[in-house]
Amino acid sequence: MAKRIGILTAGGDCPGLNAAIRGVGKSAQSNYGMEVIGFRSGFRGLMENQTIRLDSAILSGILTTGGTILGTSRDKPNRMTIGGKEQDMTDVIVENYHANNLDALVCLGGGGTHKSALHLLNYGLNIITLPKTIDNDVAKTDVTFGFPTAMDIATEAIDRLHSTAHSHHRIIIVEIMGHRAGWLALGSGIAGGADVILIPEIPYQLESVADAIKTRVHTGKKFSIVAVAEGALSKADQEKLESLASKKETSESKDKRKQLKKDIKKLVDQQASHSFQLAKQLEELTGLESRVSILGHLQRGGTPSASDRLLATRLGTACADLINQGKFGIMVAARGEGYEPVPIEEVAGNRKLVPIDHPWITSARQVGTNFGD
Numbered sequence: 001m002a003k004r005i006g007i008l009t010a011g012g013d014c015p016g017l018n019a020a021i022r023g024v025g026k027s028a029q030s031n032y033g034m035e036v037i038g039f040r041s042g043f044r045g046l047m048e049n050q051t052i053r054l055d056s057a058i059l060s061g062i063l064t065t066g067g068t069i070l071g072t073s074r075d076k077p078n079r080m081t082i083g084g085k086e087q088d089m090t091d092v093i094v095e096n097y098h099a100n101n102l103d104a105l106v107c108l109g110g111g112g113t114h115k116s117a118l119h120l121l122n123y124g125l126n127i128i129t130l131p132k133t134i135d136n137d138v139a140k141t142d143v144t145f146g147f148p149t150a151m152d153i154a155t156e157a158i159d160r161l162h163s164t165a166h167s168h169h170r171i172i173i174v175e176i177m178g179h180r181a182g183w184l185a186l187g188s189g190i191a192g193g194a195d196v197i198l199i200p201e202i203p204y205q206l207e208s209v210a211d212a213i214k215t216r217v218h219t220g221k222k223f224s225i226v227a228v229a230e231g232a233l234s235k236a237d238q239e240k241l242e243s244l245a246s247k248k249e250t251s252e253s254k255d256k257r258k259q260l261k262k263d264i265k266k267l268v269d270q271q272a273s274h275s276f277q278l279a280k281q282l283e284e285l286t287g288l289e290s291r292v293s294i295l296g297h298l299q300r301g302g303t304p305s306a307s308d309r310l311l312a313t314r315l316g317t318a319c320a321d322l323i324n325q326g327k328f329g330i331m332v333a334a335r336g337e338g339y340e341p342v343p344i345e346e347v348a349g350n351r352k353l354v355p356i357d358h359p360w361i362t363s364a365r366q367v368g369t370n371f372g373d
C-alpha cells in the first residue's frame with residue numbers, strides 16, 4: 001500500500017487545479033492514511049527538490065480558488081533551461097523522487113505534461129496523472145477540468161460583446177484560446193450565439209465568412225460576432241503549411257529542412273496575430289467597421305465554476321483510490337459520470353481535436369452558424 005505520495009502541477013494553470021489537489025490530498029490522507037507532499041513549479045520543483053507538506057490545514061479553503069497553490073511551469077524533465085542552457089535533468093528528478101521516499105507521483109497537466117509523465121514512467125517511477133487544461137484537448141478523456149470554467153468566461157464575454165456590436169453596427173472578432181484545438185471557441189461560440197465560429201479543425205475561406213455577414217445585413221442585422229479560435233487558420237494558410245511540412249518531411253538536405261522549419265515557424269507566428277488581419281479583411285469585404293477583442297488569460301484566471309469543482313473533486317478522489325490499489329502508469333480519465341484509468345502511453349503525443357462531424361458542430365449549423373467553409 002502506498003504511504004507517501006507527491007503532487008505537482010505542470011503546464012499552463014487553469015481553474016480547478018486546487019480543487020483537484022484538495023481531492024487527491026484529502027482523500028489520500030483521511031481514507032488511506034497516506035502522507036502527501038507537493039512540489040513547487042511543476043517538474044522544476046521536483047528537480048530543485050522544492051517541497052511543501054500538503055497537510056489538512058494547507059488543503060483547507062482551496063476548493064474555490066483559481067490558479068494552483070503549488071505554482072506551475074512549462075519545464076520538461078529532459079529539456080530544462082539551467083543558466084540559459086537547455087539540459088536533460090531526468091537523473092536528478094529520478095534521484096529526488098527516491099530521496100523523498102515517494103510511492104507515487106501525481107502529475108496534473110495537459111499534453112506536454114503527459115509526454116513528461118511517460119518519459120518518467122520509462123525510468124520506473126510510479127506516475128499517475130489527471131487531465132487538466134482549458135483547451136480540452138487531452139486524448140482519451142471526455143473532458144478536462146479547467147475547460148468548463150473557461151467556456152463560461154468566454155461565453156459571458158461574447159454575451160457582453162453582443163450589445164456593443166449591436167449598438168455600433170460592427171463586426172466584433174473575439175479571439176478565444178484553445179491552442180491548436182477548437183473546443184473552447186466552439187463551445188463558447190455556440191453558447192454565446194456567435195454568428196461565425198472559426199476553429200483550426202475547419203480551415204476557413206474569407207469569402208464564406210464575409211458572405212454570411214452580408215446576408216445578415218440584408219436581413220436587417222447590421223452587426224456580427226465572429227468567435228475565432230487562436231489556432232484557426234484560412235484554407236490558403238493551411239495548404240501552405242501542409243506543403244511546407246511535406247517538403248520538410250521529404251527533403252534530404254539538412255540545411256533545406258532547417259530553412260523549411262524556419263518558414264513553418266514564421267507562418268505559424270504570423271497566424272498568431274491573424275485576428276487583426278481578419279478584421280481588416282472583413283471590413284474591406286463587408287463595408288462594416290470591425291473591432292477585435294482578445295480574451296487571453298482572463299479565460300484561465302479566477303475561481304472555478306461548480307462544474308469544474310465537481311469534476312476536479314471526482315477525478316482527484318478517484319486518483320487517491322487508484323493509488324491505494326497500486327495502479328500506476330495511468331491517467332484518470334473522465335468517463336460519463338465516473339472515471340476510467342487509461343494508460344499514459346495512449347494519451348502522450350495524442351491530441352483530441354474536434355471531429356468535424358461532432359454533434360456540437362451539427363447543432364450549430366442547424367441554428368445557422370457559419371464555420372467559414
Ligand code: F6P
Binds near residue numbers: 135177178179300
Ligand atoms: O494550454 C492552455 C493555454 O492557455 C492555451 O490555450 C494557450 O495557447 C497557452 O496556454 C498560452 O500559454 P502561456 O500562458 O504560456 O502564454
